[in-house]
Structures are given as structure tokens and as C-alpha cells.
Amino acid sequence: MEITREYDVVVIGAGAVGENVADRAVQGGLSAAIVEKELVGGECSYWACMPSKALLRSAAALRAAQAVDGAKQAVTGDLDVSGVLRRRDGITHEWNDDSQVAWLHKAKIDLVRGHARLDGEKRVVVTDDEGIDTILIARHAVAVCTGSAALLPDIPGLREVEPWTSRDATAVQHPPASLTVLGGGVVGAEMATAYAGFGTEVTLVARSGLLGGTEPFAGEMVEEALRGLGVDVRTGVDVVGARAADDGLAVLELSDGSEVAAERVLVATGRVPRTTDLGLESVGLEPGTWLDVDDTMLVRGTDWLYAVGDVNHRALLTHQGKYQARAAGDVMAARAQGAPVDDAPWGVHVATADHAAVPQVTFTDPEVASIGLTAAAAERAGLPVRVIDYDLSWVAGASTVSDDYVGRARAVIDTEREVLVGATFVGPDVAELLHSATIAVVGEVPLSRLWHAVPSYPTVSEVWLRFLEEYGRPTAG
16 A cells, blocks of 8 residues: 655655754745654764763763862762663653654644655655555655764674664663773764763773864873773774674774773764665665765755755764754755745855864863864965964863863964964863854954953853964954
8 A cells, every 4th residue: 555645845864954954944835744764853862962961961060070179078979870871861751752753743744654765856755664655755855864874894703792883872771891982083982981980991992093183182182081081092003803702791803912802892983874775776876875965955966855964974963964954944945936045155045164164062071172174174275374272271260160170272263364263172061162163263253353252250261362362463453
């Protein structure tokens, strides 16, 4: 039996990105259906952003209290891991999507449960758990918002030790006594921090340094902090093999001849697009590949297919995917109604910030918050830059936050235009410093005007004044 329905827009994937595409399209006057085979709310709500931060927060709060005299005397016990997991379960609604489904209904977005595959231009076939097909015809657009999945590297024996992915790590019910984390990126560093807080014996193995792509000092400071938490950090080595030992432990063989054994192995070495079983071949595209798009999220070579979020490989971050989604949903409505399309840089219908103004926070301890270009990236781009580094512990507000504040900040300034093009903050709670830097970068706020943005005293935000003082008065008034 087949059911056929027709909508203006069909969205494949009901994560945060897909929800925003559909919502903006409906707000623009279009009808929309969204297809989901798992939970409405997607990866971020149940297996990534939200549960991972829940796992990290309790131990971070405990360490913060222990770093302030008067508070540390009140801390008399260890972390209650069962309490952490209860809090995580509450934040994920125990992997129940009823509230998100209710939101779809309120937003006038139809939900179709099942696995979606493209079946030619503007045609999507959805197969539910009972094998019944629903055919969705899109009058104007189809948006692929299927995200990405963990990459499992081709290491001999690795599959046999049944490694965890990030989904397993964030959904854990009984933390292991020992854990080997493979990968030094954001997921690897955050999960090493979280599990060290649980009391798990953690080893982190990374081919190069930690947090590649950020300023080098950020990864170095996180590595030092992880070591301080008792994590055995091994960098500059590859995993060349894996096997299960007689005692049930998973053993990883490293390129330097050493071995690491643990109850569990977490693989956090990268992501792959969820496009393998999507029917891309029916529209002339290659299954299993990232989808190449223009700045309106339109797949190149088409006038109806959009790819939004991780699946287009522009910026694999939930907030950036939601930003893309707003542009995509709005431009779908504009094109459908013959309205003007504002696709110039920084226009309403484009995701210009993806290129050089992407904010990101890594919730390690210390946190790492960054926006825009690193010093090295700015130099590669041929920009005339000046780099200003500042020790955050020298800011008066830092001494009120912690008795032993350790932090560092960097500003990357285009000296020709005298605007900020990049910033990185490392330290306790620096995540909340980031949006001010994001506004400065995206708005290309002249340094001459930033002199008039007075930071409150005593806050860590006073680092902005220190940046300006180090740079000196700009030439333009």
C-alpha cells in the first residue's frame, strides 16, 4: 500500500537543522513535511551537544567550587556520578521526543516517520517500520538535513573490540573503570574530561596535538589540564592494531610499540556524511558523499535540492547548521513566491559566516572559545595581521572567579582595516566571552569604535580593554 502526499517543501531529517528549515519555510507561507526515522530533535538533543554538556557540567562546577576559598571548605564529598547521569537523562527527556513532536504540530509542520530516500527530482519515498511507503512530492524544494555519523577508522581488529562512538559515550548508563579515547578533537577532549571527572582511568591517544585547527596554545593548555585530571595523554602516535585480551580488556597497539588496555575504547576521529542510503543516485549524485552547496544551501547543479547542516561539510556545528537553516528556509519561500533573493555576502538568504566567522566552544576544563581566523589562517589568507596575546589571570575579574585562575586570550587584528578577524579565549567559563567577539568579527567593528565599548569592572571581559591598550589607539577616529 502506498500513500501519496504533496507539500511545498519536504525536509529529510528532524534534528535541530531540519526543524529550523521547515519552520522558516512555513513562516514564509509554504507547507512543509519533515521526515525522521529516529527521534525528533536529532543528534544534538539526544546524543551530542546536550547530553555531553550535562556529563561535563557537574564535575566542572565541583572543581570551580574547590578553587574558591570559603566554598572549597563546604565541598566534603566526591562527584555523585549517578546524579550526573540522572541530570543527563532529564536533559534528554530520557530519549523521548514527545515534546519536540508537539512543537512540530504547533509550528504546523507535518511529521512522517520512517526512512527517506530520494526517488528522482522532488520525490521522496518514506518507508516506515511496517514496510509501508509514503510518497512525498515537493512542489518547490527538498532539503537534506541528515547530518553526520562517527567515522570508524580502518584499523585491524578495531571492530572486533566493539568500540564506542560518541553516541555510546553520551548515553552511558554505567561508566567503565577504564577508557581509551582515540582522537584529540573536540569530542575526544570533552569526553576525556567528562570521564576523568567520573573517576574513570582515561588514556587519550592522538595522532597530533589536541584541538587541531585552533590556536596551538589552546590545545596545549587543554592537554596540560587533562594531565592534571589524571588522563594519560599520548600524542604523536597512531593506533596500528586492536585486539581483545583474555581478561576482556580492549588492547590498542600503538605505532611507537607500546600498548594501551581499557574496558572500553571510544573512537572520536572524525565524521562521515549520512548520505549512503539516501537515493542520491536517483538524482545523479554519489551516495556516501558530502553535498556541495552554494551559500543559499542549494546543491550545485540543481534548482530544487538543498543540503543543510553537517551534510554539506561547511561547519559541523549545531548552531552553524541552524544558521544555515534559517537562510535556506527563507530562500525557499522567496524562490517559491518569486520574491527577490538577497544572496550577496551577508544577505538575508546566505550563510556568509560559514567562511571565516564561525564561533565554537569546546567544553573542556579550561574551556576553549574561538571565532574567526587563527593567526596562522589569517597569514595564509594574506592578511596583514597583528597578534595580541594576554594572560587572563592579569584581569581583575579573574581573581574573583578563582583563587588560581589560569587562562589566555588572543586577538588577531587586520592592521589594514583595523578590525578584529579572530579571537581565542582559554580559561574557566570563557564561553560567555565569545559572543562579544563574534559580534566584533561579523560586524567588522572598527577598533576606534570598540574603544567606546566599555567593559564592566571587575569582569573577565575587561580583557577587551587590555587588547585595545596593547594595540594602541587606531589611526582612524
